[in-house]
Amino acid sequence: MTRLLRSTALAAALLALPAYAQETPAATAAPPDEAAAPTEEAVGLPDVPGGEAAAEEAGIPDVTEDAGAESDAPGPAADEETPPGADTPALPSDEGEEEPEVVDAAPDIYRDFGDYYLRHGMLEEAADSYRKALAQAPDVLSLHFKLGEVLRRLGQHKEAVEVLRSAVALDPSRVEVQNNLGVALVAAGMLDDAEKLYTDLLKEHPSYAQGHVNLGVAYLKGGKGAEAVAQYNEAIAIDPDNALTYYNVGNAYLDQGRPAEALSWYDRALERDADRAVFHNNRGVALRALGRLEEASESYGRAIGLDAGDPDFHFNLGLVEAEMGHLDASVIAYRHVIELNDRYPEVHNNQGANYFRLGVFPQAETHFQHAAQQDPENPTAPNNLCVVYLAQRRDDEAITACEQALALDPGDRDARYNRMQALVRKGRFELAVQEGHDLLARVPPAAAPERAQVMATLSAAHFGLQQYAGAMDAARQAVAADPTLARAHYNLGRVYQQEGRDQDALESFRQATRLDARDAEAFQRLGEVYDRMGDKEAAEAAYRRAGHLHTE
Numbered sequence: 182m183t184r185l186l187r188s189t190a191l192a193a194a195l196l197a198l199p200a201y202a203q204e205t206p207a208a209t210a211a212p213p214d215e216a217a218a219p220t221e222e223a224v225g226l227p228d229v230p231g232g233e234a235a236a237e238e239a240g241i242p243d244v245t246e247d248a249g250a251e252s253d254a255p256g257p258a259a260d261e262e263t264p265p266g267a268d269t270p271a272l273p274s275d276e277g278e279e280e281p282e283v284v285d286a287a288p289d290i291y292r293d294f295g296d297y298y299l300r301h302g303m304l305e306e307a308a309d310s311y312r313k314a315l316a317q318a319p320d321v322l323s324l325h326f327k328l329g330e331v332l333r334r335l336g337q338h339k340e341a342v343e344v345l346r347s348a349v350a351l352d353p354s355r356v357e358v359q360n361n362l363g364v365a366l367v368a369a370g371m372l373d374d375a376e377k378l379y380t381d382l383l384k385e386h387p388s389y390a391q392g393h394v395n396l397g398v399a400y401l402k403g404g405k406g407a408e409a410v411a412q413y414n415e416a417i418a419i420d421p422d423n424a425l426t427y428y429n430v431g432n433a434y435l436d437q438g439r440p441a442e443a444l445s446w447y448d449r450a451l452e453r454d455a456d457r458a459v460f461h462n463n464r465g466v467a468l469r470a471l472g473r474l475e476e477a478s479e480s481y482g483r484a485i486g487l488d489a490g491d492p493d494f495h496f497n498l499g500l501v502e503a504e505m506g507h508l509d510a511s512v513i514a515y516r517h518v519i520e521l522n523d524r525y526p527e528v529h530n531n532q533g534a535n536y537f538r539l540g541v542f543p544q545a546e547t548h549f550q551h552a553a554q555q556d557p558e559n560p561t562a563p564n565n566l567c568v569v570y571l572a573q574r575r576d577d578e579a580i581t582a583c584e585q586a587l588a589l590d591p592g593d594r595d596a597r598y599n600r601m602q603a604l605v606r607k608g609r610f611e612l613a614v615q616e617g618h619d620l621l622a623r624v625p626p627a628a629a630p631e632r633a634q635v636m637a638t639l640s641a642a643h644f645g646l647q648q649y650a651g652a653m654d655a656a657r658q659a660v661a662a663d664p665t666l667a668r669a670h671y672n673l674g675r676v677y678q679q680e681g682r683d684q685d686a687l688e689s690f691r692q693a694t695r696l697d698a699r700d701a702e703a704f705q706r707l708g709e710v711y712d713r714m715g716d717k718e719a720a721e722a723a724y725r726r727a728g729h730l731h732t733e
Contacts, residue, residue: 288315329344376400447460500531564586613642614642640654644679674689690710
């Protein structure tokens with residue numbers, strides 16, 4: 182592990198452990214008349230708080246994986262949107278496919294463009310093409326379905342509601358049209374409207390099992406657990422052998438953060454249909470949420486065995502393999518994702534994190550650059566580039582990358598901390614001190630380990646300015662906030678050593694080496710103190726240990 186600032190200042194650690202992307206719900210539902218593949222939905226996830234976990238003490242930080250998506254986790258709507266069919270054209274094969282060429286902007290040309298873009302994960306372009314087709318053919322029901330689905334996947338739920346309401350107006354008798362409008366209403370948080378829609382629908386079609394399931398989903402999201410269970414039981418009573426009903430109930434439970442219940446429902450679904458890849462995939466999501474990572478990996482593998490062409494399954498496998506520390510397996514899984522869809526959300530960021538952990542910095546940099554290009558409004562990729570540049574001692578580039586991240590999110594504590602590290606390493610100590618105080622004002626008092634990291638780096642900046650009282654105070658505060666932080670003890674020892682307090686320095690360096698037995702610099706300083714105190718044998722032992730670690 183690289184150490185910082187060996188000659189002029191104290192070393193300190195960087196924050197930003199990777200928070201591997203979590204599952205993004207996928208909305209799947211029973212098709213009304215014909216079989217159809219489930220449709221995945223990509224929705225936003227909660228941000229990972231800065232500095233929630235510290236990286237290894239006094240080393241280059243791990244990169245942060247974006248709060249992205251373990252993409253095919255089940256979603257709240259538990260609904261599989263299926264175009265009505267009669268208006269849906271046959272789509273050409275992807276093999277050797279070229280982007281359609283516009284000769285005349287007829288509706289079917291725009292529709293074909295939309296289909297092409299959708300297959301290649303280009304959702305914004307697909308939505309634009311379907312909008313243009315609808316502008317010329319507003320009465321084509323399948324176009325409303327397709328645009329509504331793309332908008333859901335883009336997270337534009339309110340616009341999806343309006344599009345599907347237009348579809349209902351075109352043909353109010355179509356049960357599946359109303360069902361999918363209900364899905365969009367749930368996704369948009371319009372739960373009262375969704376409950377009314379499904380209640381009215383079920384008055385006319387009381388045997389519509391999927392309507393009961395989706396009404397249950399709306400109830401569950403609204404905190405009406407008893408009512409939700411009653412609807413699920415209605416659906417099962419109507420169709421006890423429909424595996425998809427059990428699967429959708431599992432989706433609803435998983436979306437509510439109840440993976441144990443979800444797992445039991447997925448198992449029931451698989452008892453009735455063991456050949457549905459998405460069942461195995463979502464079972465893996467539940468297992469992962471329960472911390473049963475090996476079993477989750479096995480479930481994802483079964484899903485891939487049934488459908489190797491779905492990038493979501495490979496992404497999920499890559500995610501869980503990385504969490505288990507199987508980085509080579511994770512790299513392979515993410516390669517499959519990229520082969521299937523190079524623009525898949527978060528895959529380049531996560532692959533970059535793998536290569537960073539493997540120490541292959543050029544590859545990490547390449548993938549983070551791809552991630553930044555694909556999502557230029559997301560600060561995660563430039564912050565991760567900052568970390569890669571720090572690892573290669575490209576400090577000016579590191580500062581620039583961190584500043585790009587902060588331009589996108591001024592409150593990003595990881596980016597501020599990483600910039601602070603680069604400033605210390607460049608000898609810009611006064612700016613580092615300013616950054617440290619500003620950062621401390623942003624870190625909540627309860628986040629003691631993160632505050633300790635900042636205080637340790639602040640002590641390094643004060644030391645570089647020869648402000649030894651400030652350096653000692655910051656180091657002591659770091660030790661008090663996190664007694665297990667080896668760098669804090671090391672930094673305190675350096676101040677004691679500078680002031681000639683050999684016994685105090687000795688104790689601090691000993692504690693630093695106890696907490697981090699691979700800190701070569703701490704052993705080197707320990708040897709220097711023993712040397713000054715006249716213990717030549719102990720000094721030689723410490724020097725030998727430092728030399729051994731330096732050559733590893």
